[in-house]
Amino acid sequence: MTNRLQPIFAVAVGLALGLVVTALAGENPLHVLAVLARGAFGTRYGLGLTLAYATPLVFTGLSVAVAFRAGLFNVGAEGQLTMGALAAAAVGAVWPGWGAPGAWLAAGTAAVAAGMAWGAVPGVLRAWRGSHEVINTIMLNFIAAGLANYVTMYVLRNPASQNPETRPVGPGYMLAPWAWFAGAPVGWGLPLAIGVAVAVGWWLERSVTGLELRALGENEPAARAAGINAGRVRVLAFALAGGLAGLVAVPEVLGNTGRFRPAFSAQYGFLGIAVALLGRNRPGGILAAALLFGALQKGATDLDMETDHVTRELALVFQALIILAVAAEGAWEMVFRRRARPC
């Protein structure tokens, strides 16, 4: 019971602490809250941007969650999505003439494959060399950023732009946004995210491989004694995690910018950890958590204009405080124990 309610309380505490910060800054917290809510849900366009921020977070949240169910900590979704987006943009830039749906398929496949390959690296290192994945994935994030920078600057540079970015993908690759959202980049990426979430959840519970993956995460020695090849399952889990993160390319590159820009990701990879944690590594929870974080992101962009003393970085503060509130297990035990033990 406490377990199920804890994320909701944690969100409330995180938001409350964030509002305290705004009050200290000299803003009326209720006004800030109103700006956030109106910005995130008040208009079709605003709602669209909320969903556009939330969609990549669903993918990265799933990426972290799949690894986590296998007992692995994927701090590398940021690098994996970088490689995925770069691959999709590269396919679209190198063969701009292709038309839908083959172009979609090619770019999507490239994104997933690149994410999987990059994700498999820490899996292989863990399986073969036993080196811990947290540091490796952090390092791989920086390496991915460096490599992507190089490709953007020297290989696929868009000569028509002052900013570092790759040449745009051909028109056949683009997923048109839905008109209802009044110009916000929401299209088929959103149903794809929801569908993938449902499929991943179902696969984990009902498939033989999913069972093996969960068994490994639950108890490695037992999984090994049961004949499960721990190394292979780890590589598989990490490759899957990387592929899921790579899918961020679909809403971001094919559904929005049509090219790769080195700093396009608004910390999606790191926020994916928070989304998975808040969503308890379950698809439904991840969808809800991603929506919340997307709303904070979008709502906060309006703070620059509609308030005097706070900026859009407040979104990071809110998100961080929610993560910390979810993580502080001992604090919640103290709160709940008092109620659970009347005697």
Added chain:
Amino acid sequence: MLSAGWQLAAATLRGAAPLVYGTLGGWCAERAGVVNLALEGLLLSGAFAAAVVAHTTHSAWLGALAGGLGGLALAAVYGLLVLRWRANQIVAGMGLNLLAAGLTPVLCKMLYDDTGRTPSLTLAERWQVAPLYGCWLLVAVAWFVARYTRWGLWHGFAGEQPAALDAAGVGVNRVRWVAVLTGGVVAGWGGAALSLGASSCFSRDLAAGRGYMALAALIFGRWRPVPAALACLLFGFCEAAQDRLQGVRFGSGEPVPVQFIQILPYVVTILVLAGWAGAARPPRALGTVFSREGNH
């Protein structure tokens, strides 16, 4: 040619200094068994506090002091989360990095109505030379304390065999608190070295991944202060070389891909962790919560 060499050496020392503070801050916590992924946040909070105080008091030394206190404050939150409330150390560390990344620009806006930077400091307000040797002094202190003092022994056992420390009547969490807070102060000075030394103000994302690079150096140095500091020197050299090669072209006209120098520290760290550059063993109890009820 000679002067170019000296310049490169000086740039190496300048680039290494914040990393040395960072890696020592990480060492303080990790040797006691507490993972420290919050280094990036500690650097940022230290840099911010130092810049604000130096600008307000016009004193570089008060600024440096405040840098330590800024790190201390964030480290206290970290200690509360992971030692008191047993939060997952990886999640809490990443969360604090995010918090520092978000809170510092918001505070800039509050204090100076500027999104993302503090006012520029005058030369007198900057802390340029002292951190360059100060950090090496600290390395020596760390080495001596770890090897020859009782605190050093307790510190090591907190990360290696906390139950023995507990049985000896020394509170494990007390030792870890001291370690985390000390690490916060030291890493905070690293931040001060950035905002008062390397730069002349605090700006958004000033640390630019140096917290993670400091962590990489700690692993490269196999969790020992002197080798870790030397790793920082190597990374500092990479940074200095990269700055000098920016825009330089090979004879054929191809630009030198500095990105590859940039990623070198990270590649090296992965190789070290994989045991391809000698075995690295972290403190045995790293990342674990100490509880006497562990097995009853």
Added chain:
Amino acid sequence: MALPPPPAVELRALTKRFGGLLANAGVDLRVAAGTIHGVIGENGAGKSTAMKLLLGLLPADAGQIFIRGERWARPSPAGARALGLGMVHQHFLLADPYTALDNLLLAEGPGRPLLLRRDAARAELRALAQRHGLEMDWDAPVASLPVGVRQRLEILKLLAGRAEILVLDEPTAVLTPLETGRLFEQLRRLRDEGKTVILVTHKLREVMAVTDQISVFRAGRVTGERRTSETTPEELAQLMVGRPVALRWAAAPGLAGGEERLAVADLGLAAVGGAARPRLSGITFSVGAGEIVGVAGVEGNGQSELIQALLHPCDRRCRTGGTVRILGREVTRWSPRAIRDLGVGVVPEDRLREGLLPARPLWENFLLGRQREPAFQRGGLLRPAAVAAAAARAVADYDVRPPALGQAAGALSGGNQQKLILARELGRAPRLILAAQPTRGVDVGAIEDIHQRLVRARDAGAGVLLVSSELEEIRALADRTLVMFDGRIVAEYPRGGATERELGLKMGGA
């Protein structure tokens, strides 16, 4: 008339609860000064918890502790040291990379000079060690010391801290019979010097051999106090279990000369981490159909590595040389799954760690390792109804209680967890069974049932390799006995071919 001296330790109605589990339900215990006092009981009877309360390592929920007749109101580890209480834990509290000397300097605790004076300390400790007849290489890192020497270091740690009351928790689990004898000599000497020793163990023979007085724990209480000279192992066993038990039981001999089920030739596993000796070397033996081959040995002499090498022969961390043949097939390069699919059942050494997913429901635990059997999956997708039906049958068959399929496996008692594992592994009608410590930590009542299941599987034609550190178990079940020492097989005996003394000597490498 002088009053009798107060007991060194007295516990009154100590109570400790862990969540829903009542570990100590009013423990009353008196230990006379200058004696060796045995504390025995089955796993989970509450002995270790009571000792942790006594040492101030855990706070009691209720009850009182008296040390030398004085009420100890606020127990803490620091207070325990001040009162002269010390404990040698089952898992030694030593840090491997540090020297023996540094480990002892740590044990001095707070309130000492900040700078370490290693030379002075080394001289003092040498003198102390000599006084008690305990040898020690003070400048060697603990990692390089043999187990028996580490234990000695733990005892020295207590003596250096001026401990008068010493608690030893299962000290013989890692010792050879010879080392055990030496330890007991040492304990007697400490007693004669006036110290009080509390020996916590589950081995009846040991309490009979060395103690003056015995307290028996059952279900969180002390259920009996006996003078050692006035009791028998049978009586103690009855107090431990709560009903009469047959201590000696021997299976009927199996068929000899059945076809080969397992053949191992020159199996080896190289040393790691600077150790001088390989962890396994020159292991050669075979197991036939219809026989139980026992592997006797003190824990840590390569038995666990042997089982791992048989299960994961293709993994370089488990095997670095030699060949494994199962059912006539050379499987040295096979995957663990393929080996299991040949018809190999595994009862792992550490149930909770290697055998079960404690947080998952019974039915999923029943499926673990069998998830690829055609009955339970189709095209890579599980068939929940078929799994549930088979799990329900097996749970009823093996009398796992309670038989709630949706319940977490971790909530079962040790004996029922083991029955669940047997239901899973024997339910596949394996032709080779690898059983490691199958009755460790299992309540005495369930031991016999587990033994009979193994014998029945043997009689049905399976070959059984039984690894156990309990000599009684080996002698009761094994048709042939191999003795392991230091990663090698040092002796082989037919059923009844060796006395316990002979086995004990071989286990010690004699």
